[in-house]
Amino acid sequence: MLALAERRRRRMFPEPRNGAHQYMQNLRGANTNTLFIAxxxxxxxxxxxxxxxxxxxxTVVFTFNGTRRPEHFIEYFHFQKATIQHIDPALIRRVTQWILEDFRANRGIFPDFIVVLRDHVREGMHDTVEDLEFKAFKESITAYKEATEYAADWVPRLAFGLAPWRQEHTEPLVYLFQNDDNVFVTNDEFQQLIVSMFITIRINTTRYSVMEPLWAAENTATLWTKLFPSYATFTAARNRPLPRIANSEQYDFDTISLQFHLDPE
Known part of the structure; x- marks a missing residue:
């Protein structure tokens, strides 16, 4: 595993932007800095x-507002075995460290609030998401604080929301699932945040209202899950077969994913 300081990842600066950052500043003060992770x-x-x-x-995709422009969301994606129904907690812990480091490097500050939104939670998976995934975020944030200089007095307040599984291209219903740090005084405050994240996009001649961070994550995840078999065939035909786990036919999804997030020398 390369050290964070040695890692240089590709950046995407999408044009669409939403009003979540401004909403939190209006709600909690002009100097409020909020990290959103969907x-x-x-x-x-x-x-x-x-x-x-x-x-x-x-394909797991994380979108977050970690650039110098707090209203812009960028993304990381990662492959994992299809046999895993939840998202690997080890992956969440790793990516959370990257996200926090990016936020700090680009803004020069630590976030006051961290709002995490999990999309497409299937029926019966709520407890698993809470016990494994949300817990992994908390563990990673604590570990980052303990390992980072000048972070001793940093006490971020966390909130977690989730959206049940739905048909593709339909609007999500996002619920405030954990609010132990009282990031939101009322559920209405949280729902107004969700409304502020909606933007209008146009595909061909049709306009759609979408919740930007979840829409971006869903699009990329769907694309790469469909594209991966063709990508594997393409690389093999070019005599650049994808890495496999030693002495097996199983692709090494961890190594493959990391290759995508390293800039070429």
């Missing part, structure tokens, strides 16, 4: 023809 997973196909080898991965 994430989802698009599940791959578990093939039966190769027992024990699962080379059509799920």
């Amino acid at each position: 994430y989802t997973v698009c599940h791959g196909i578990v093939g039966q023809e190769t027992p024990g080898v699962y080379n059509n991965p799920s």
Whole structure:
């Protein structure tokens, strides 16, 4: 694993932007800095023809406002085995460290509030998301604070929301799931934040109202889950086969994912 200081990742600065940052400043003061993290997973196909080898991965995508422009969201994506129904807590802990480091490097400050939104939570998965995924975010934030200079007095306040699974391109219903730090005094405050995240986009001649961070995460996750088999075939044809776990036919999704987030020398 490369040290964070040695990692140089590609950046995407999408044109769409929403009003979440301004909303939190209006709500909590002009100097308020809020880190928003939205994430989802698009599940791959578990093939039966190769027992024990699962080379059509799920794609996990995290979008967050970690650039110098607090209203802009960028993303990281990562592959994992399609047999995992939740998102790997180890992956969440790693990416959370990256996100916090990016936020601090680009803004020169620590976030006052951290609002995490999990999309496409299937029925029966709420407890798993809370016990494994939300817990992983908390653990990573604590570890980052303990390992970072000048962070001893930093006490971020956290809130977690989730949106149940829904059909593609339909509006999410986002619920405030954990608010132990009282980031929001009322549920109405949280719902107004969600409203502030909606933007209007145009696809061909049709306009859609979408919640930007969840829409961006869903789009990328769906794209890469569908594209990965073709990508693997393409690299093999170019005599650049994807890395596999030692002595097996199983793709090494961790190594493959990290390669995407390293700029070429």
